Amino acid sequence: MAKIDIQNAEEGTSLWKDAWLRLKKNKAAVTGAIILCIMVLGVIIVPEITGYSYEEQDLFRSLEPPSSDYLFGTDSLGRDLLTRVMYGGRISFLVGIVATAVSLIIGVSWGTIAGYFGGRIDATMMRIVDIMYGMPVIILVILLTVIFERNIFLLFFALGAVEWLTMARIVRGQVASLRKQDFVEALESMGVRKRTILLKHIVPNTLGPIIVYTTLLIPNVILAEAFLSFLGLGVQPPETSWGLLISEGVRDMRAYPWPLLFPGVFLALTLFSLNFLGDGLRDALDPKSSKD
Amino acid sequence: MSFLVVENLKKHFQVKGTDLFGRDKQVVKAVDGVSFRLERGKVLGLVGESGCGKSTLGRTMLRLLEPTEGRVLIDGTDVTTLKGEKLRTQRRTFQMIFQDPYASLDPRMTVFDTLAEPLFEHKLVESSQALNRVKELMDVVGLASRHIRKYPHEFSGGQRQRIAIARALALEPELIVADEPVSALDVSIQSQILNLLSDLREQLGLTMVFISHDLGVVKHVSDDLAVMYLGKIAEYGPTQEVFQAPGHPYTQALLSAIPVPDPDYKVEQIELDGDPPSPINPPSGCRFHPRCRYANADCAKLEPSLDIDSQRPAVRVACSRLDAVRQK
Numbered sequence: 001m002a003k004i005d006i007q008n009a010e011e012g013t014s015l016w017k018d019a020w021l022r023l024k025k026n027k028a029a030v031t032g033a034i035i036l037c038i039m040v041l042g043v044i045i046v047p048e049i050t051g052y053s054y055e056e057q058d059l060f061r062s063l064e065p066p067s068s069d070y071l072f073g074t075d076s077l078g079r080d081l082l083t084r085v086m087y088g089g090r091i092s093f094l095v096g097i098v099a100t101a102v103s104l105i106i107g108v109s110w111g112t113i114a115g116y117f118g119g120r121i122d123a124t125m126m127r128i129v130d131i132m133y134g135m136p137v138i139i140l141v142i143l144l145t146v147i148f149e150r151n152i153f154l155l156f157f158a159l160g161a162v163e164w165l166t167m168a169r170i171v172r173g174q175v176a177s178l179r180k181q182d183f184v185e186a187l188e189s190m191g192v193r194k195r196t197i198l199l200k201h202i203v204p205n206t207l208g209p210i211i212v213y214t215t216l217l218i219p220n221v222i223l224a225e226a227f228l229s230f231l232g233l234g235v236q237p238p239e240t241s242w243g244l245l246i247s248e249g250v251r252d253m254r255a256y257p258w259p260l261l262f263p264g265v266f267l268a269l270t271l272f273s274l275n276f277l278g279d280g281l282r283d284a285l286d287p288k289s290s291k292d
Numbered sequence: 293m294s295f296l297v298v299e300n301l302k303k304h305f306q307v308k309g310t311d312l313f314g315r316d317k318q319v320v321k322a323v324d325g326v327s328f329r330l331e332r333g334k335v336l337g338l339v340g341e342s343g344c345g346k347s348t349l350g351r352t353m354l355r356l357l358e359p360t361e362g363r364v365l366i367d368g369t370d371v372t373t374l375k376g377e378k379l380r381t382q383r384r385t386f387q388m389i390f391q392d393p394y395a396s397l398d399p400r401m402t403v404f405d406t407l408a409e410p411l412f413e414h415k416l417v418e419s420s421q422a423l424n425r426v427k428e429l430m431d432v433v434g435l436a437s438r439h440i441r442k443y444p445h446e447f448s449g450g451q452r453q454r455i456a457i458a459r460a461l462a463l464e465p466e467l468i469v470a471d472e473p474v475s476a477l478d479v480s481i482q483s484q485i486l487n488l489l490s491d492l493r494e495q496l497g498l499t500m501v502f503i504s505h506d507l508g509v510v511k512h513v514s515d516d517l518a519v520m521y522l523g524k525i526a527e528y529g530p531t532q533e534v535f536q537a538p539g540h541p542y543t544q545a546l547l548s549a550i551p552v553p554d555p556d557y558k559v560e561q562i563e564l565d566g567d568p569p570s571p572i573n574p575p576s577g578c579r580f581h582p583r584c585r586y587a588n589a590d591c592a593k594l595e596p597s598l599d600i601d602s603q604r605p606a607v608r609v610a611c612s613r614l615d616a617v618r619q620k
Contacts, residue, residue, distance in 0.1 A: 189383060190387070
């Protein structure tokens, strides 16, 4: 692209910039984003600097309450809970990112193809989605985890592979309505190639809803992983995740609440932050949808 | 040969029947056998009420819709048979201006990106020259170059339509189809855009098909006039002659409906009864006969062809009772 260098050219406000300005004004979304950043930095750095390993056991000091030695206390096998909670956070965030990426890739391509080509291709592809919607997702994941033999990365993949359906529907609807817009017809009439139209014009215009749904999908996936781990189907000890920590914490919750409390609070905080950020993004990217 | 030749052009749409399995398919004959010619540098006004197929005709001529039947020759090239890359490169020569400037521009692209895209896509300029060419185009349509980095939502409807016109001109086309280019704009802006189009046409020697339902506008801009009714041309000829003495009863009714800005002016308004019939199931014979006050029994049986009017040799009318219509 040529550099635009014109005297007193007025800088335009792109829709992205506009959305960013609106998002900055939304306190809940900004707070959510800040908490998320701290959380991500925390799970990356903290396990490295506590001086304890997430799997190193000290059976003489099991189930100790929080103290200056162990800021979050220890679990039933005497492992440092702070290290474990932060280490578990890594797995939870990782599952959120990997599974969401998988569902993004499948969902966006599926939806774009169905929406752009329309007709019989569209009908067939969306009926497949409808059928998969009808299946009990968790049973499907359980089946996939059994087939994949409990490799955590394959578990992430399995979660993503069942979470793409809504994404495909959203994208398909967007693309189908964009395809009929005059500006797409104008591009065709100018002899712009189909691939360019699709990648440079249609997909960027669907990005708003995709981003919003992604921020709402991440907590879904984290929660699904927590649920599977809680059932003993997800991450296997000594590896851990927030869901697994919570399930371990539940066993002794009456006498020793902290092994349940800390991962629970972190999980809840993350989910809240993601949801607030998602809501904020939705309002910012589509100002017509907010009430005022 | 004329610059633009349209021969027996048809565009039929299949619509699903009411049947659960989509059987009992019905066909909408949106454009059903349209023929006309247009000389280089002239403007054809295409008028008719909503749903008569004028927009479909425009889009089919430019291959935005695939024609069901017929031929379109632009400067001797049959565009209905072009395929793939040949069609894509040929599109340079015929461009369209759309009705709604709010929908016809990509909301995420600046003026520069919008105008430079067709230039790059057809490799018309080096990237170092793109900026100059874009500024030139903005100048041609009367947009200040300081707006070059702005986005469509920062402009008014009239300015957006200027951007859309500049984009159509970027490829230096010879034929432009303008599909109701001013009907989405404020009345005060309409005349500006119309004047711009007239100026451009003179400067650049463009041939133009101007689709509109506003007869006042068409009278102002067009050399030839084609009146469409239910997918067919009812009357076609030089604008002056058609306006002076409309032959087809439908044209008469349309022209009598033009408001005159003079309270003392009395015209006999010809009011048409009922809505236009459905193009799925058009009336037999002459398509206009159920609403025509001159119709007789033959009109329901025989479909009139678009013939030369004996009294006005430049005009063609599709009415078999033209003499009876004239007497009254």
